[in-house]
């Protein structure tokens with residue numbers, strides 16, 4: 001999203017330790033923590049075609065190689081192709097009243113490529129039946145694919161039979177009706193034949209490397225090249241199975257499907273982003289963007305930066321929420337963050353240990369699959385017991401600051417956002433007891449704050465100056481939904497903010 | 509610049525608000541929108557039949573610097589069934605038939621346009637060249653391809669405009685007989 005914060009001058013530290021501008025961050029209302037795309041769980045919600053807006057079940061999408069069966073894109077310029085009608089005179093030329101016969105062809109409005117260009121016959125119906133080109137390598141690909149399928153199958157069987165053996169010697173008569181065939185064989189003294197699928201699959205013929213290639217034809221050196229007939233690299237890579245060299249071999253390509261994705265907090269497993277199911281809708285059911293909940297810091301201006309000299313920095317704070325908040329600027333305190341990282345590691349370790357112990361007591365079971373793999377069926381995921389999803393371990397913030405910030409003694413209040421305030425100039429009366437040393441100016445939910453910053457004395461000319469502080473703000477939680485007589489809960493939330501101020505300039 | 513002198517053939521629809529400068533001839537069936545500009549700076553412009561010149565389109569007859577100050581006055585001849593879409597700027601010295609100049613494209617004064625060409629939206633063509641028949645130029649990199657056919661004429665659109673435009677705009681009266 002191209003949010004107006006422009007170059008990333010102000011960055012916020014995510015809980016996982018990465019620094020990102022605020023439009024790229026999410027805020028989990030349940031953990032009260034900042035999350036980013038790196039430390040949330042990505043799930044495929046639905047698969048759809050962007051042209052015909054049809055939802056396609058994941059199994060079907062897999063069979064169709066994630067492409068829409070009905071929509072095509074232009075092999076020449078990669079835009080979508082449209083179906084056009086061509087009337088071909090009456091079906092029966094002798095009878096003037098007979099209906100006009102319509103035929104259909106594909107055409108690109110962008111580069112004027114059409115299915116007639118490459119000699120694809122017009123179709124009698126609009127929905128297609130467009131000829132598919134045969135892939136010359138299909139046999140070989142199928143062979144390789146089959147082999148891998150067999151390997152997969154035999155590994156599965158192997159695992160299952162291993163499990164059966166582990167479970168003990170007493171349950172071989174599993175069948176209610178009596179003994180199994182294998183047990184019967186043993187009993188009457190016949191050798192136990194292994195299951196057919198347990199046999200090692202036959203590997204396909206390996207590909208052979210070849211150093212000798214055909215000589216280039218004579219004409220390539222003598223005849224002028226016709227650029228209009230040669231395909232571009234993009235056009236060739238669009239059709240990897242045949243990689244056409246000339247434009248007359250370009251065939252329409254099935255349109256690639258798109259996905260809708262939901263993001264889940266890995267710690268509490270609540271969604272931080274969930275799109276609406278309907279492919280036509282661009283709205284979200286859940287969208288916990290950080291810039292809707294966390295005050296936004298913007299860089300306004302700074303005096304010329306010189307090593308060792310204290311200068312005035314002005315930044316703007318904006319409260320995006322419906323609730324009044326109090327902002328306190330605290331020391332960056334990266335040690336505290338490092339400690340938090342260590343704590344998390346420890347918690348993780350003990351949890352792992354407990355899990356291992358409890359696993360030993362119970363039956364051995366296969367590890368639960370990651371939510372990734374079952375991503376296409378979010379409903380089934382919800383019905384499962386809470387799984388220990390992989391938690392991204394927080395890491396230390398590595399950004400070096402080379403500029404000290406004088407921490408102000410007082411804090412300040414930001415009133416709630418008021419969309420009507422912009423049109424109303426009259427009621428600009430605030431009764432906040434502002435520290436004039438801290439607040440320079442304020443308007444509705446915004447405040448301009450003065451900070452004294454000192455770039456370190458050992459900085460050289462042209463060095464980038466980075467400063468940072470911890471912003472503590474009061475977050476008002478409206479979850480859970482309005483329980484009787486319950487005030488919305490208020491929390492102190494801290495977030496580390498880093499500012500890139502610019503470069504050190506020379507002396508006056 | 510030469511004195512303004514317009515020859516408009518019957519059946520042409522030239523809105524009075526359009527900016528016409530110099531010696532201009534407009535063929536039958538041609539539509540010129542209210543804020544199109546046609547500037548015959550270097551010599552007369554002759555526009556053929558059934559052309560569509562849309563809003564903000566600019567057709568300028570301007571010679572390259574190295575060809576100025578010559579004795580003979582060149583004439584810019586534009587063929588029939590050409591479409592000049594919104595906000596295109598065309599300075600070509602010669603234009604054939606059935607060409608489409610898409611929105612915001614630019615054709616310089618060293619480019620000769622033959623027949624059935626499409627200059628894609630936003631494409632800038634400035635180098636000295638002759639565009640071959642049925643060529644389309646498209647995309648941000650001005651890719652070129654050759655089509656088998658000329659672009660489909662916009663008959664329906666032109667018919668509608670012929671009916672609607674006179675209801676809302678003053679029209680220049682045709683002053684030429686066949």
Ligand SMILES: [Zn+2]
Nearest residue numbers: 014016036039
């Ligand atoms: Zn993160």
Ligand SMILES: [Zn+2]
Nearest residue numbers: 049052068071
């Ligand atoms: Zn589709």
Ligand SMILES: [Zn+2]
Nearest residue numbers: 074077108111
């Ligand atoms: Zn195309």
Ligand SMILES: [Zn+2]
Nearest residue numbers: 028031265268
């Ligand atoms: Zn959470």
